[in-house]
Amino acid sequence: MAKIPPGVGPRYPQCVVLFGATGDLARRKLLPGLYHLSSAGFIPKCRIIGVSLDEIDADGFRQAARGALDEFFNRKVTDADWDAFAQSLDYVPLAAGAPALRAAVLEAEKSFGGESRRLHYLSVPPSAALSAVRLLGEAQLVERSRIVMEKPFGTDLASAVSLNARLHEVFDEDQIFRIDHFLGKEPAQNILAFRFANGLFEPIWNRNFIDHVQIDVPETLALGKRSGFYEQTGAYRDMVVTHLFQILAFMAMEPPTALEPAPISEEKNKVFRSMLPIQPADVVRGQYVGYRDEDGVDSESETETFIALKCYIDNWRWAGVPFFLRTGKRLAEGQRIISIAFREPPKSMFPPGSGVGAQGPDHLTFDLADASKMSLSFYGKRPGPGMRLDKLSLQFAMHDTGLLGEVLEAYERLILDAMRGDHTLFNTAEGIERLWQVSSHLLEEPPPVRLYPPGSWGPKSIHQLIAPHAWRLPFERAWRNPDGTGS
Ligand code: BG6
Numbered sequence: 001m002a003k004i005p006p007g008v009g010p011r012y013p014q015c016v017v018l019f020g021a022t023g024d025l026a027r028r029k030l031l032p033g034l035y036h037l038s039s040a041g042f043i044p045k046c047r048i049i050g051v052s053l054d055e056i057d058a059d060g061f062r063q064a065a066r067g068a069l070d071e072f073f074n075r076k077v078t079d080a081d082w083d084a085f086a087q088s089l090d091y092v093p094l095a096a097g098a099p100a101l102r103a104a105v106l107e108a109e110k111s112f113g114g115e116s117r118r119l120h121y122l123s124v125p126p127s128a129a130l131s132a133v134r135l136l137g138e139a140q141l142v143e144r145s146r147i148v149m150e151k152p153f154g155t156d157l158a159s160a161v162s163l164n165a166r167l168h169e170v171f172d173e174d175q176i177f178r179i180d181h182f183l184g185k186e187p188a189q190n191i192l193a194f195r196f197a198n199g200l201f202e203p204i205w206n207r208n209f210i211d212h213v214q215i216d217v218p219e220t221l222a223l224g225k226r227s228g229f230y231e232q233t234g235a236y237r238d239m240v241v242t243h244l245f246q247i248l249a250f251m252a253m254e255p256p257t258a259l260e261p262a263p264i265s266e267e268k269n270k271v272f273r274s275m276l277p278i279q280p281a282d283v284v285r286g287q288y289v290g291y292r293d294e295d296g297v298d299s300e301s302e303t304e305t306f307i308a309l310k311c312y313i314d315n316w317r318w319a320g321v322p323f324f325l326r327t328g329k330r331l332a333e334g335q336r337i338i339s340i341a342f343r344e345p346p347k348s349m350f351p352p353g354s355g356v357g358a359q360g361p362d363h364l365t366f367d368l369a370d371a372s373k374m375s376l377s378f379y380g381k382r383p384g385p386g387m388r389l390d391k392l393s394l395q396f397a398m399h400d401t402g403l404l405g406e407v408l409e410a411y412e413r414l415i416l417d418a419m420r421g422d423h424t425l426f427n428t429a430e431g432i433e434r435l436w437q438v439s440s441h442l443l444e445e446p447p448p449v450r451l452y453p454p455g456s457w458g459p460k461s462i463h464q465l466i467a468p469h470a471w472r473l474p475f476e477r478a479w480r481n482p483d484g485t486g487s
Pocket of ligand 1: 219238239336
């Protein structure tokens with residue numbers, strides 16, 4: 001096992017109260033993540049108390065956790081590590097109420113035999129968040145605790161303002177961690193390193209040199225068991241007002257005065273304050289054919305499983321530069337890219353037919369996968385007589401560093417940060433409320449949903465939305481593979 005450097009993990013043992021412990025997110029990410037953090041030694045001591053509507057006992061929860069690891073944990077689970085982890089699990093059904101929850105937490109803390117901290121993780125839909133907060137207040141579990149709130153935080157401006165107000169009746173702001181797991185992705189943080197640790201790109205990172213930006217996160221997965229949640233949420237609230245806008249802020253913000261929570265939040269919030277309200281006419285909402293037949297979905301549902309939009313940041317750096325965002329379920333490919341298209345130079349000296357500009361503008365592309373990649377594409381001369389131009393690229397793959405194994409999964413990174421009390425990669429109430437505010441017009445008057453066939457790139461009108469430009473995806477040329485093959 002790799003040695004964990006001092007200071008990376010929390011100082012005190014942690015008692016985690018996990019609401020939504022048998023839900024989709026807990027199974028896919030939180031339980032595997034907590035297992036990894038515990039077994040790899042990132043957390044000194046940890047006990048986890050699952051809470052959910054399911055009437056199961058601690059053994060039932062252990063079985064569910066084991067099932068989650070078998071299905072979703074992509075490293076090896078050893079018997080010894082599993083036994084230790086299973087011992088650290090307990091469960092309280094929601095119906096058992098505050099006294100039972102309090103008793104379970106005190107019992108867990110007793111086993112630490114010294115000072116400890118509490119981490120309450122609310123992996124529940126917005127409609128259930130407040131009752132969990134109240135339960136924690138009633139159980140007197142606020143002291144020495146931090147609380148992680150899952151997205152979406154509220155469902156519109158009014159509900160987010162009210163949720164913040166009610167939350168503050170129980171928890172202080174410095175105890176609250178509003179999570180957006182895209183900010184925990186290694187390549188998202190690498191945007192900051194790339195922009196601010198190098199002299200080359202920042203001088204051209206503005207409207208004078210950048211023509212437009214695309215943030216494109218198509219997914220192939222369908223909704224499956226999450227249809228019920230999704231029906232209330234839709235792609236805009238699930239992905240755009242959260243993940244895509246947060247990535248946009250990292251991409252667009254001014255240099256912060258320090259890599260610390262307050263300066264970073266301030267620069268992100270300035271981006272959000274400068275955003276123009278999203279116009280329904282600049283939005284394409286889509287729904288995949290077959291969604292209405294899924295369990296838990298209204299047969300006349302107007303919920304969008306796809307969204308594409310154009311937005312603007314009206315400040316000195318970005319005025320007039322369109323940002324195109326797209327995401328959806330059951331699309332042709334799963335990708336997470338940011339693509340920056342540079343302004344084209346005058347090409348008068350190249351003879352007709354030389355190919356200059358024929359494959360779109362030169363681009364900088366970030367792939368936000370854990371095995372992240374980056375590419376700078378440019379026109380260069382094709383070898384041989386005359387002047388024929390081809391699109392070429394410089395590419396970097398994280399794989400080449402040999403450090404891929406060191407990457408912490410986004411939730412792992414953020415859980416660790418919350419346990420350490422570090423707010424740097426979390427959202428503020430102000431930022432979230434502003435994003436709901438710029439979304440108000442769209443939420444009040446959404447354009448109709450258009451059907452799209454599963455396996456496509458969304459409704460046809462996405463091309464009008466981006467014209468005269470074109471979507472970068474699907475890529476004309478595939479990424480080069482780490483072994484050097486590919487185009
Ligand atoms: C979640 C959304 O927050 O992010 C899901 O609720 C989405 O709908 C997921 O599939 C995508 O995250 P990742 O890390 O798999 O890109």
